[in-house]
Amino acid sequence: MIKIKTYTIKNLILNKDILGTYITKFWNSIFKSIIKDNSKYLMILVKVQYSEEELGYRTLRHLRCINFEDKDIFIDYLVQRLNYLNDSYTSLSVSKIIYTYIIKDGVASGTHALLKQTDEPTTTWHKFNNMNLPITMNPFEYGQILATEKAIDTIKYIVKDNLNILNEIISNLEGTINNVRTLDASDLKWIDTKVSEGCFKREIGKSTIYFLDGIEVLRKQIIPSKPFRKINVDRYLQEKFITFDIETIRKDNKLIPFLICAYNGSKYIESYTDSRLNESLLFKKFLDQLLTFINKSRRLIIYAHNLSNFDWLFLLKHLIKYGEVKPLYFNGKLMSITIKLNVDGHEGKTLVFKDSYLLLPYSLRNLCDAFSIDSMKSYFPFNLTDINYTGVFPNIEFWSGITPMIHRLLKKEFGRRIWIFKLEAIKYCKLDCKSLYQILTIFNEEFYNKFKINAHSVLTAPAFSMKLFKTHFMPENSVYQINGLIESNIRKSYTGGAVDVYIPHNIKGPILDLKLKGQYKPLYYYDMNSLYPTAMALRLMPIGQPIWGDIRALEPNA
Numbered sequence: 001m002i003k004i005k006t007y008t009i010k011n012l013i014l015n016k017d018i019l020g021t022y023i024t025k026f027w028n029s030i031f032k033s034i035i036k037d038n039s040k041y042l043m044i045l046v047k048v049q050y051s052e053e054e055l056g057y058r059t060l061r062h063l064r065c066i067n068f069e070d071k072d073i074f075i076d077y078l079v080q081r082l083n084y085l086n087d088s089y090t091s092l093s094v095s096k097i098i099y100t101y102i103i104k105d106g107v108a109s110g111t112h113a114l115l116k117q118t119d120e121p122t123t124t125w126h127k128f129n130n131m132n133l134p135i136t137m138n139p140f141e142y143g144q145i146l147a148t149e150k151a152i153d154t155i156k157y158i159v160k161d162n163l164n165i166l167n168e169i170i171s172n173l174e175g176t177i178n179n180v181r182t183l184d185a186s187d188l189k190w191i192d193t194k195v196s197e198g199c200f201k202r203e204i205g206k207s208t209i210y211f212l213d214g215i216e217v218l219r220k221q222i223i224p225s226k227p228f229r230k231i232n233v234d235r236y237l238q239e240k241f242i243t244f245d246i247e248t249i250r251k252d253n254k255l256i257p258f259l260i261c262a263y264n265g266s267k268y269i270e271s272y273t274d275s276r277l278n279e280s281l282l283f284k285k286f287l288d289q290l291l292t293f294i295n296k297s298r299r300l301i302i303y304a305h306n307l308s309n310f311d312w313l314f315l316l317k318h319l320i321k322y323g324e325v326k327p328l329y330f331n332g333k334l335m336s337i338t339i340k341l342n343v344d345g346h347e348g349k350t351l352v353f354k355d356s357y358l359l360l361p362y363s364l365r366n367l368c369d370a371f372s373i374d375s376m377k378s379y380f381p382f383n384l385t386d387i388n389y390t391g392v393f394p395n396i397e398f399w400s401g402i403t404p405m406i407h408r409l410l411k412k413e414f415g416r417r418i419w420i421f422k423l424e425a426i427k428y429c430k431l432d433c434k435s436l437y438q439i440l441t442i443f444n445e446e447f448y449n450k451f452k453i454n455a456h457s458v459l460t461a462p463a464f465s466m467k468l469f470k471t472h473f474m475p476e477n478s479v480y481q482i483n484g485l486i487e488s489n490i491r492k493s494y495t496g497g498a499v500d501v502y503i504p505h506n507i508k509g510p511i512l513d514l515k516l517k518g519q520y521k522p523l524y525y526y527d528m529n530s531l532y533p534t535a536m537a538l539r540l541m542p543i544g545q546p547i548w549g550d551i552r553a554l555e556p557n558a
Helices: 016-034 068-082 111-115 279-291 307-322 364-370 404-414 421-451 461-473 484-493 531-538
Strands: 002-013 040-050 057-059 064-066 093-105 125-128 131-134 143-150 154-161 166-172 177-182 189-196 199-204 207-212 215-222 242-251 254-263 268-272 299-304 323-330 333-341 350-355
Touching: 002 016, 016 040, 016 068, 016 093, 040 068, 064 068, 242 279, 242 307, 242 421, 254 279, 254 421, 268 279, 268 421, 279 307, 299 307, 307 323, 307 333, 307 350, 364 421, 421 461
Parallel strands: 242 299, 299 350
Antiparallel strands: 002 093, 040 057, 040 064, 040 093, 125 131, 143 154, 154 166, 166 177, 177 189, 189 199, 199 207, 207 215, 242 254, 254 268, 323 333, 333 350
């Protein structure tokens, strides 16, 4: 960032000795404190203020890059500048010496050659759209003044520059703002605004450029980007969807599907494997029945809970026979499967397979509790792999995830009936489909009634939150989409909460010291609860048209 150091002196006439004294003071108090192993250099500008305030300031020389060891040659450089100035330095006293500087990393190169340049400074130029533009706010430094016209609070200049281009410059009377445009085919326009002594900014096109004593120190540029648009509410409640579930057994260390069920709110379909566990036949029977649920609809949504991590492994390869399959992936994770059908009677119709877990990321059993579902999720002995089993209620070793107490209750509830694998598997699978259907129905109706948004229109909980925000809470043209390298760099800085533990043990002394075995120091655990939501609720979010540039030099509070 730009720093300023001011020394007040007792209205003295400026000469080499005084100049050398105050440069040495600056070197010892400021430069020496920041220099370490020649790892820093300064971009520095020296100005003086006359004792008679109406005479204002005078810049001794242009901005220069200076290493710590360049003090003496820098003094000579400034003293030689005195020889080019009029008698004001030798006849008028000064009250202040001001150093404007920027601390930079590394070592400045070529400083000796630059510090030997004692010729008078001329107007410098910068390129914009292949045009050379003067780095100055003084209309007289543009070129030849052809005409002037004074108004109540402005002065208009017509200036011909060294390229014979006419420029119109409209300045306020204080000379702190210039509105400039070229009077040629390019019709280029810009605004120059004084920021501080020796520093001004130029707003031109989509860029804002800051100049300090003729040198560009900062360029900010508007990033080409589009704002998120507000979304209209859904016109009607989308009620038609299907839930399905695939059941498997483990055989030869492989998961083999043996049953698929689906539910549309009123009817079930089921497909049970044959004695050879023919997977292709199982899915053909299921998909052929699924097509009967389409009827007149052109598009049908089908949910499986945990489709992205399980069901799609079996489903995807069998869908290919029915049409054009388009799986959607995000960061290597499957989000949905869309198939455009080409089978007889359903040409052009679309099936969309979604994962309800991405929308409601909890186990089906927990969701049944949370939504107070009547048809609660049941239990099944998945360790039993004989799909033709018929007999007594399976022993507890065939069940997983249940306690002996739950097993006894299930056995007691079942009674003395014959336990048939096929019938119980179908009952279990249908119940899962019905439970998920009821959960999604309640979830969708609750949000539609309150916000007029269908949950079926999105894939994930974050997407649902974003749609809610865009529909009801986002101001117009406030949040912009940032892409490319800038987006990538910003994303790298977002790492989430750091929860690493760096103390490997709490044994007193070296871990191998047997004398200290069993002697421990207390450990302390600290946690800040809900820091992210608190920050999001109480702190401002950066919004509006995004601007690129390292702005710390001129806006230290950024």
